[in-house]
Amino acid sequence: MGPEAVPEPEPEAEVQPVAPAVRPSAETIDTAPLNPPQGSAKMQARDVSVSYGDKQALKDVSIQIFDDRVTAFIGPSGCGKSTFLRCLNRMNDTIPSARVTGEIELDGEDIYSPRMDVVQLRARVGMVFQKPNPFPKSIFENVAYGPRIHGLAQNKTELAEIVERSLKRAGLWDEVKDRLQESGTALSGGQQQRLCIARAIAVDPEVILMDEPCSALDPIATAKIEELIHELRGRYAIAIVTHNMQQAARVSQRTAFFHLGELVEYGKTSEIFTNPRERRTQDYITGRYG
Numbered sequence: 341m342g343p344e345a346v347p348e349p350e351p352e353a354e355v356q357p358v359a360p361a362v363r364p365s366a367e368t369i370d371t372a373p374l375n376p377p378q379g380s381a382k383m384q385a386r387d388v389s390v391s392y393g394d395k396q397a398l399k400d401v402s403i404q405i406f407d408d409r410v411t412a413f414i415g416p417s418g419c420g421k422s423t424f425l426r427c428l429n430r431m432n433d434t435i436p437s438a439r440v441t442g443e444i445e446l447d448g449e450d451i452y453s454p455r456m457d458v459v460q461l462r463a464r465v466g467m468v469f470q471k472p473n474p475f476p477k478s479i480f481e482n483v484a485y486g487p488r489i490h491g492l493a494q495n496k497t498e499l500a501e502i503v504e505r506s507l508k509r510a511g512l513w514d515e516v517k518d519r520l521q522e523s524g525t526a527l528s529g530g531q532q533q534r535l536c537i538a539r540a541i542a543v544d545p546e547v548i549l550m551d552e553p554c555s556a557l558d559p560i561a562t563a564k565i566e567e568l569i570h571e572l573r574g575r576y577a578i579a580i581v582t583h584n585m586q587q588a589a590r591v592s593q594r595t596a597f598f599h600l601g602e603l604v605e606y607g608k609t610s611e612i613f614t615n616p617r618e619r620r621t622q623d624y625i626t627g628r629y630g
């Protein structure tokens with residue numbers, strides 16, 4: 341749609357779900373217009389392509405990521421979901437063979453510009469990985485490290501306040517407040533993942549990227565992270581890669597379906613799972629491949 345057009349709000353589709361087991365929850369129903377006016381996106385990708393050496397992994401991906409909303413990236417293994425997620429905070433810079441073309445903006449600013457400070461960018465666009473990866477340091481230090489190197493606290497009291505606030509937001513404070521000096525690696529997998537979320541939150545990010553954050557966790561720890569994602573979405577723009585379609589339906593308001601390096605379809609989660617436009621999306625969500 342044209343950049344100037346202000347779309348009419350779209351009525352929710354009155355159709356039977358294509359995949360009844362993957363019915364979006366009432367909480368994820370998104371009544372906002374799919375394409376709000378130009379300039380309102382938190383992040384905007386245009387024609388992003390990525391190659392590793394001479395192998396192309398992503399082709400011309402354009403998408404907008406919005407504040408206050410969770411955007412899920414789904415698709416079969418190897419379709420480029422993680423590659424695209426990593427473009428959003430330039431994590432692909434750390435892979436020597438990766439070559440990224442196209443444009444990605446954060447609040448209208450080109451993140452691939454030579455003027456962009458990549459350390460600052462990764463604080464503004466934080467990342468949580470598939471496998472919880474706390475530093476081999478205390479719980480306190482895991483969260484305090486980022487604010488300290490970014491100079492976010494004037495003194496020890498302020499630093500302690502940031503640590504407490506971040507652990508509270510990550511839903512971990514009550515479980516660790518009496519053992520902040522214990523090693524972060526001694527926590528359970530689910531607690532470690534919430535510690536990594538607290539670490540990302542501590543530097544006051546605007547966007548949080550999550551790359552299959554629950555795939556190493558049991559169902560109870562997974563449920564806690566999903567609940568946390570619900571709570572965090574009012575504060576941050578969140579993009580999550582997941583293999584689990586039920587999870588995408590539960591936690592996201594927008595879903596992007598990738599296949600063979602292309603963004604096949606992007607839309608409201610409620611519509612992608614009930615009334616997809618593309619045959620390939622329908623085949624994937626009904627389990628025909630992937």
Ligand SMILES: Nc1ncnc2c1ncn2[C@@H]1O[C@H](COP(=O)(O)OP(=O)(O)OP(=O)(O)O)[C@@H](O)[C@H]1O
Pocket residue numbers: 392397415416417418419420421422423424435437583
């Ligand atoms: N560091 C790398 N070097 C070379 N090729 C890579 C690298 N990372 C990913 N690829 C290739 O890029 C393509 C997309 O991979 P990517 O990990 O982005 O897919 P994905 O959809 O996230 O897959 P999965 O769901 O299995 O994690 C694949 O063909 C993969 O083999």
